[in-house]
Amino acid sequence: MPLFHALVPCAGSGTRAGSAMPKQYRPLAGRPMVMHTLQALSQVPQLSSGWVVVSPADDFSWPVQHWPLHFQRIHCGGSTRAASVFNGLLAMLEAGVDPQDWVLVHDAARCLVSPAEVGHLIEVCRDDPVGGLLALPLPDTLKSESTGRVSQTIAREHKWLAQTPQMFRLQVLCDALAATAQVNFEGITDEASAIERLGLQPRLVQGSARNVKVTYPADFELAEAILRSKA
Template identity: 60%
Template sequence: MPDTAHPLTPKPSQEAGIRCHALLPCAGTGSRAGTDVPKQYQPILGLPMVLHTLVALRAVMRLDRLVVVAAPADDFWSTGYPGVKALRCGGGTRAESVFNGLQALLDEGTDPTDWVLVHDAARCLVTAPMVDALIDACQHDEVGGLLAIPLPDTLKAESGGRVSATVDRAGKWLAQTPQMFRLGALHAALKATAADRFAGVTDEASAMEMAGHRPLLVPGSARNFKITYPDDFALAEAIFRSRA
């Protein structure tokens, strides 16, 4: 029989003993994107960007549920989307939103040994095979890891608007998302920095690094880029059209 479920309804996990939750911090404003609304809600091909992201994650069979961490006054989720749990506990920074979301999951009884895959709402071009590759690589790892790609370009250091040095790119990677860690371990790593307003935490992996862990680097894709600037929307639209 055909699948008549809502396009955002998660499919049941098919791998016993592995529980994975996708968590999307969705409380930012995306000021660099130059949009009239927070960039996660900017339409791409008629659909708000975050919904493209959630549709992609819905195709990952091993994700048990999809959780969005929105700002307290955000009414985008007020009507509800089947299969998406909206938590209105977003903070002033990404790290605070993720921490608050993890705390909410723990407060409702989620097992701290479950995996949580934190993903940028603005990485709407992620695909199920990318996420499956991350889960395959990390599910038996002691720490977990993240999608990333080796730095492809020459890297320059800047001073006063001019090049001050060329930085050796050997061993340098561009971090992407999802980033996959045990819920309890990631919560503890973020909690350790909360008193300092999460200083130095630029992503989940950096929090784990500060806690003494060494996350696994899992090769991602250049197409899994984060929409940040106005031109990125046109590029994302072109890629979606090419897939169709």
Template identity: 60%
Template sequence: MPDAAHELTPHTSTEAGIRCHALLPCAGTGSRAGTEVPKQYQPILGLPMVLHTLVALRAVLRLDRLVVVVAPGDDFWALGYPGVTALRCGGGTRAQSVFNGLQALLDQGTDPADWVLVHDAARCLITATMVNALIDACQHDPVGGLLAIPLPDTLKAEAHGRVTTTVDRAGKWLAQTPQMFRLGALHAALAATASQGFAGVTDEASAMEMAGHRPLLVPGSTRNFKITYPDDFALAEAVFRSRA
């Protein structure tokens, strides 16, 4: 895995003894992306997408550990990558993979008071600046929060392929990742929904909301989009080239 230059901008440290861990669920197939391999391993400019993501996260000095949660039979991580811990406990859904990863960290003795930043492997355009902004905003918050952007477009509700109404977009945000919460609190929130198959859990913030918490919204960036469809790969390449 290529080395990444650490960001030089100083940032406030998290509380003494409390660590930050990045966790990437990486056990999905990404069927909508139309790739022959799981989309997280699809090359972008010659490098598998997930490694672009990890290069960016490695540049965040306050992240103590980078963890990927992969399927038990995933051979991609057989040789290992410097500074990355692969946990072979991925589940059939994203929520299951995150829950299993958190459980593994707790089983290893990780402090439940530590922060965990759950990030989509497919948001490979994340930058250290974005992650540091999230940590700065959340490190002293009683709940934690997530990167998000205010909804910029007109929103329509539909039925049978036709518009039924225009939805007021005021106060509505598009959730992104990372999403940063205390490890123990997030594990408990997910555990409360596990018996129902994590019904209603679409991201970590939704699990925290179901547990009665109100996560903090931290302004993100339109460039922190999730690669989902085939055309998204070309757009991501264009953004990487513009940075170069």
């Protein structure tokens, strides 16, 4: 039976967060943000292992306490998120992970994901021929813009907001990313977009509005409040 593994790209600088340090290391509710992410993933019983992709020059003082014992850090991060994911997949294959195992790629900055959501994604997609991702149906009216003004209202029916984790077979995802590696992964905004280029259709699994990607300064305030309320 194929196993399930988490892959967390953690080599970005997080320039939009407005902080001196990479945003994934910024303290939230008493811990670096990424540690909340890893703790949530470590509580998913179906996950056999976790792979955290950090920069080759990463000098962050990783805490020993609360580190999941079945997770490991690999220093092969790239200049973009897609490059970090691709390098991480290659490292997993080189380490002997079965190419037919499932990999769940999850953003380090989605620290509010719940173990139940990740477990639900696994159960829905474990027998799927393609794989899938957590996502939310678009709740708001969508506008397109031209020179700072509304140019068109776009129908929100059948529109979804992609989240993570995104779950695909290790070798298939690696091959999908390899196909765009020569052009620096141009047009690849998430793992699903790479899979789509193979002519495949990932499954959409409804997630939670709380599974936000902490990106801007105001997002940290929201995440801090939610994490402290959970504690």
